[in-house]
Each structure stands twice: as C-alpha cells, then as structure tokens.
Amino acid sequence: MTIEFEAPKPIANQQVMLKTVAENMMRPISREFDENEHDIPWSYVEFMHMAMKAAGGGGGLTVTEKPQEGDEKRPPIGYQKLATQIEMLAWGDVGMYLITPGGGLGAAAVAAAGTPEQKEKFLTRFNSDIPTYAAMCMTEPGAGSDTSAIRTRAVLDEKTNEWVINGEKIFVTGGDKSFTEYEKLGKGFIVVWASIDPTAGRAGMRAFVVESGTAGVKINKLEKKMGIRVSDTAAISLVDVRVPFENMLGSATVEKNNTGFRGAMATFDATRPLVAASGLGVARAALEFLKEKLEENGVKIHYGLPRQKLSNIEREVIDMEIMLKSAWLMTLKAVWMADNKKSNALESSMSKVKAGDVTTKITQKAVEILGPIGYSREFLLEKWMRDAKITDIYEGTGQINRLVVARQILGYSGKELR
Amino acid sequence: MYSFEPNEEQQMLIDAVNKYAENDLRASAHENEENKELPKKLINKGWEIGLLQASIPESYGGFGERNAATNVLALEEMAYGDLAGTLAVLTPSLFATPILLAGSEEQKKNYLPKIIAGEWSPYTAALIEMSFDFDPNALKTTAEINQDEITLKGEKAFVPYAKEAHEILVYANLNGVTQGFIVPEDSVGLSISEEREKLMGLNALPMYRVKLDDVKIPVANRLGGASGHDFELILASLRLGSASAALGVAKSSFEYAKNYAKEREAFGVKIAQKQAVAFMLAEMRTEIEAMRLLTWEAAWKLDNNKEDICVAAYLAHTGAVDMVMMVTDRGVQIYGGHGYIRENPVELLMRNGRGFAMLLGLAIV
Numbered sequence: 020m021t022i023e024f025e026a027p028k029p030i031a032n033q034q035v036m037l038k039t040v041a042e043n044m045m046r047p048i049s050r051e052f053d054e055n056e057h058d059i060p061w062s063y064v065e066f067m068h069m070a071m072k073a074a075g076g077g078g079g080l081t082v083t084e085k086p087q088e089g090d091e092k093r094p095p096i097g098y099q100k101l102a103t104q105i106e107m108l109a110w111g112d113v114g115m116y117l118i119t120p121g122g123g124l125g126a127a128a129v130a131a132a133g134t135p136e137q138k139e140k141f142l143t144r145f146n147s148d149i150p151t152y153a154a155m156c157m158t159e160p161g162a163g164s165d166t167s168a169i170r171t172r173a174v175l176d177e178k179t180n181e182w183v184i185n186g187e188k189i190f191v192t193g194g195d196k197s198f199t200e201y202e203k204l205g206k207g208f209i210v211v212w213a214s215i216d217p218t219a220g221r222a223g224m225r226a227f228v229v230e231s232g233t234a235g236v237k238i239n240k241l242e243k244k245m246g247i248r249v250s251d252t253a254a255i256s257l258v259d260v261r262v263p264f265e266n267m268l269g270s271a272t273v274e275k276n277n278t279g280f281r282g283a284m285a286t287f288d289a290t291r292p293l294v295a296a297s298g299l300g301v302a303r304a305a306l307e308f309l310k311e312k313l314e315e316n317g318v319k320i321h322y323g324l325p326r327q328k329l330s331n332i333e334r335e336v337i338d339m340e341i342m343l344k345s346a347w348l349m350t351l352k353a354v355w356m357a358d359n360k361k362s363n364a365l366e367s368s369m370s371k372v373k374a375g376d377v378t379t380k381i382t383q384k385a386v387e388i389l390g391p392i393g394y395s396r397e398f399l400l401e402k403w404m405r406d407a408k409i410t411d412i413y414e415g416t417g418q419i420n421r422l423v424v425a426r427q428i429l430g431y432s433g434k435e436l437r
Numbered sequence: 438m439y440s441f442e443p444n445e446e447q448q449m450l451i452d453a454v455n456k457y458a459e460n461d462l463r464a465s466a467h468e469n470e471e472n473k474e475l476p477k478k479l480i481n482k483g484w485e486i487g488l489l490q491a492s493i494p495e496s497y498g499g500f501g502e503r504n505a506a507t508n509v510l511a512l513e514e515m516a517y518g519d520l521a522g523t524l525a526v527l528t529p530s531l532f533a534t535p536i537l538l539a540g541s542e543e544q545k546k547n548y549l550p551k552i553i554a555g556e557w558s559p560y561t562a563a564l565i566e567m568s569f570d571f572d573p574n575a576l577k578t579t580a581e582i583n584q585d586e587i588t589l590k591g592e593k594a595f596v597p598y599a600k601e602a603h604e605i606l607v608y609a610n611l612n613g614v615t616q617g618f619i620v621p622e623d624s625v626g627l628s629i630s631e632e633r634e635k636l637m638g639l640n641a642l643p644m645y646r647v648k649l650d651d652v653k654i655p656v657a658n659r660l661g662g663a664s665g666h667d668f669e670l671i672l673a674s675l676r677l678g679s680a681s682a683a684l685g686v687a688k689s690s691f692e693y694a695k696n697y698a699k700e701r702e703a704f705g706v707k708i709a710q711k712q713a714v715a716f717m718l719a720e721m722r723t724e725i726e727a728m729r730l731l732t733w734e735a736a737w738k739l740d741n742n743k744e745d746i747c748v749a750a751y752l753a754h755t756g757a758v759d760m761v762m763m764v765t766d767r768g769v770q771i772y773g774g775h776g777y778i779r780e781n782p783v784e785l786l787m788r789n790g791r792g793f794a795m796l797l798g799l800a801i802v
Contacts, residue, residue, distance in 0.1 A: 342727075352441045
C-alpha cells in the first residue's frame, strides 16, 4: 500500500461519460421535475437503464467489478467507482440520481441478508429489458434513527406457511416505483423490516420481500418535500399482508446474534459514504455555480494570500473549497477501505458527518453570497440548497452519525454512550 | 489508483518517530516550556532519526530522496510529541531543504554534506516579518542587486536559533519577487537581538529578531545562484510543513481530551458518556481526518509535480490553521477548569495551536 491520489483509469473514463449524461440528460430537465413533483422523467429513467445494461451493469448503480487477470491485476475499486458515479450524477441532479433504475436499498438488503436461492429469485429481475425498482421500508412514524423501536409485526400462519405482516412504514425512497405497477416498469418489490418477536428487540427483527401488487399493501401518499422532489417518498400501510415463508431474508429462529439485522446495519456502513458522495455532488455543483457567477461579475479569488488580505467573499469561497475537497477525500477513503475489505465503520460515519455539514453549509452560503441570484428559481442554486439538506438527514442524521463516530473513537457500546 | 495507507517503509519511520515523540518529546514538553529551554540531548536524539538525512541523496552525503508525503507523515507524528521540540529538531531543514529544492549545484555541494554530517548543527531560515499583513509573497525586507553584490535591508522575526546559526537563509523581496539569500553569521550589518522572542506559546524554542542593515553578500549567495529560483515550491513545502505539524498538535490535544473524558466522572458517569462531550470529540476527530487527507493529497501532488500543487498546499495549510485552533480549544474545554491549569498539557497545545496562523516558515517537508 501507499499514499496515492490518482484516479484509476476506469474511473477517469467513466467520469467523462457521466458528465455528459449529467449535462445533457439531467440538468436541462432539473427544474421541470422539481416544479412538477412526482412526475417521472422517463427520458432519464429509460436512458439510464439502457446505458447501464449496455455497460454490463444490470441491477442499476451497484458495485460491479469484473475479476482482474494477468497484468491488469489490481486491488478492487468497485465501491470507488460507484461513489464517483454517484457524485457525478448528483452533480447533475441528486433527486434524479435517486430514481436511477435498479434494486437500490431493497436489493442491497437481499444481497446482504439473503440466501443464494433468495438472491437468485429476487435479484435477477434487474437485468431485464425494462427498468425495475426495489425499495427498503425501515422507518415508521414512531421509529426513525432508532430502528429497534419498529412496531411492524410479522406472524407466521402455520396453516398456510405464510407470514402475515401488519404495520405502517414511512419515508420509503422509491416506494412508488417499486410497488405500484407501471406499464413501463418491471415488477419490483419492497423489503419490509418487521419484528417476529417484539420481546426480543433487535434480535427479533427480520426483513421480508413483498412483491409489487401484493394485497393489503397500500401506498397512502407520496410525501411533498422541500427538495429531491423528483424522487418519490412513499408512506405505506400493511394490513394482513401475506407473503410466502421463503420471502423472509435469513433465518427464522430468534438468535442473539441476529445476522439479518446486522446485515442491514452493515448495509448502512457501506452506503453512508455513498450518501456522502451524493451530497458532495450537489455541493460541487453549487460551488462551481458560485465561482462562475463571481467570475462573471469580476470577482477574483486570490489563492495564496494570507487571510488578513482576503476579502470576505474570497475567504468564504476558499473555506468552501477546503470543506468540499476534504469531505470528498474522506468519502473516497471510506469506499477505498470497503473495496479493500477493511472495517470502515468509523470512516464511513465520519464521511457522512462531514458531508452532511459541508453540503448544507456550502449550498446555503452560496445562496446567501449570490443574493437575489441565489434565491431566484430562475437558477438551480436555490434548488440545490433544498436538495442538499436531505444529506444531513437520511441514512442516519448528522447527530446519529456523530454518535456512531463517538462510540467508535471512545470504544463505547450503545449502552455506554446512548 | 487511490490509496490511503502509508507504505511499509513509511510505517517503520512513523513508528520510530512515534517512539521519540511519545517517550522523549511528550514527556518533557511541559518542563521545557516552563524552563524555556530545549536540552541539546533531546534535539540530537530527534536529529538521529534522520528525517533530513533521508531526504538528501547520497551524492550530497545523505541516504535517500526527498519525499514530501513521507515527511508529512513523520512531521505529524513528531509534532504530536511537542511542537517546540519538533521545530528545533527540524530547524536545519529550513536551510537545507530549500537548497536541495532550488539551490545551485555549488550550493548543494557546499552546504548539504556539512549540515547533515554528525550532530544537529544550527542552520536556520528567516521568513516572518513583524507586521499584521505579513505575506510571504510581498516581503518588506528588500534585496538589491548591484553587479556582483546583493544588499539586504529589513528586519526578520521569529528566527529559530539565529543566535548560534552558522548561516541564515533570509527571504527578501527582489523587485516584487521573494528570493532566498544565504547570509553567513559574520556578515557586516547583520545583528541578532539579545533577547529572545517572547510569544504566547513555543517558549522552549529560542527565536530571535534578525536585523539586516545593508548586509552585503556576493551574488553567488542568492539561492539558486545568480539566476535565482522559483519560490512557489518552497512556499508550498513550508505550507505543508506547517499543516503537518498542526495535525500533530491537534492529534495530541484530541488524544489527551479523549482519555481525560473517559476517566473524569460527573453525575455518576464518565463525561465522555455525555453526548455534549462525545460529539465534541467526534467532530475533533472528523476535522483532523479531513485536514490530514487534504495535506496528504497536497504532498502527493508535490511529489508528483501536479499543476495545482501551490493552491493545494495553500488550501491544506489554511484549513489546518482553523482545524488546529478548533481542536485545541476544545481540548481545553473538555478538561474544564483543569484544562486552564498549566500543569495539564492541553493549555500549551492551545497556545501552540494558535501559532499556526502566523508561524508559516518554521517547518518544511
């Protein structure tokens, strides 16, 4: 190992292509789909599905890596590729990136906690000819970051060998496209987390694959949000929903070491830097726009001057660059560790803490500095500020991630540091 | 490739430096600060690790090649022990590294071997000036060339070991451009203040005011020879030196505060179990990591001649200055009243931490 910061060739090449996608397929329709919440930008969805399929990456934006042979043998870079892809697409439009077709968190849960048979059964569909979605249903009205407080119940009906699920789920990203049957979409599914033994706490938590169209599942509403409006966020109720026994991921016995739940949590370790990457794409878009506008107006940034000689705007811009660059390096390090099978719980959460801070600060500051230009819907900057805020909230709020970081550095358990 | 791990050789060096930092520097930092003195034995022990020696090629008496990334790693680790001690150990680098980077062949042959032969010997450099808008690219000390002779005029501040230095590398403004000039100790018109500088921190490190009253040196003493040199890369190296040392100071404060928070009890629990304190520590650790990676990247750019190295080093340094103040302030805060007492280590770290905003030119990678 060594210390190196040269983008590997496959990543550098991919970025050139993705930038074109971001510039031509995303930016031009960004505003339209922000204003018309819940409309689906089919041009983007269908193009991305086709493009990813052509590139051999069925299953959407996931870690895809062909085994390396001979002279080309090098350490894996799948996560690094994914993070840089996400950063660039989010630079185009982060809401639209979120509806990039594929299995998303739903498929990730199957991949993390499912048996080989389950993977075969549930994951092959993402390679089909039409875009297909899956989503994860974790959050409930009374259980956000504290996932152990989940109330949704799954009870085994031994006569039919089916699980009967009852409960209420909210904030399901992609829930609509995964569950509602659209003509232009393949049959998707949602992964519902529920307890099979409420007395057992986390040990009783299991994930269930619920196929689209299953009776008893109702999408109550699509949330109207501050930003990322093109991405559907569903509230879903489940009333006596029956799924086959084998749709439960992992083992049915309640053990102390619940691999299923740990699988879900491991998913978060893997996805936090990816969420960080998505936020940093937005931040970069905002900072670039700010610098462009300043330049148009004859404001030059004098790099190299001591602080005392800089104007306030120069200081702000320089600070924003420091924040953005360092946050991006933290994200890269976290995914590099994932690629190299190093435990990255600390780095992954730190990257998310930093990205949440940086993304909100940069976009908010940029709007402030540009004044009316920043605040006007004539430009995308105000949208990016609204889009950016979610980075500090989903996949663990900034506070939850601080808690994770603190436990890691202090060597404390959840009990020792609540 | 992206890669975020020191190589084996670097790791061995880090371990060696860490031993010295932990056992020698950290153990004596408080005493040295209070006595306003750094024992020569302590400095020589650090010198023997051979950071500078390993940066200089065999042809000039060293045993390696300069690698900014390696020096960044080593410098952070040493400054983790104590800033004053680290700056003392590396004072000869302030003179030798610019010569290595930008000196003429003659200067390299003339100075490098004798600086690194044997024990630590005082060679130093003078960059800082006593003004609020001190800017390394717009110095008030001037240089004028008159045929074969250069005349230096002005005053330099915070020059470590100036009193005993054999030669001082003085930076001055030559027609709007910063250039280095080698000034021998016996030059006419060169005067070193009797009194040492009295600063908020770094009291163990002897620093002096240096006055240049029409000091005349031959043109050959201009860094790089008669045609001079590019200051940008030297400045970038100075910035990264400062940034790495800031990382070490911050890490030291963070470690002290973390350990203290895990021992100190209040209301029946350790204070680290309170989110108010735990979150402070989480943010300290996060900011250290952020600036560390920014510094690493800039060092890698320096080693690989990347175009934007000067901006990268500037950003890393600027970011590290804020980071080290934030972290060392919190270090004191977490100790509470005890943090304010000089017997505890964190207050010195905070005083030293503030120094990075104005001490550019005292460390180099």
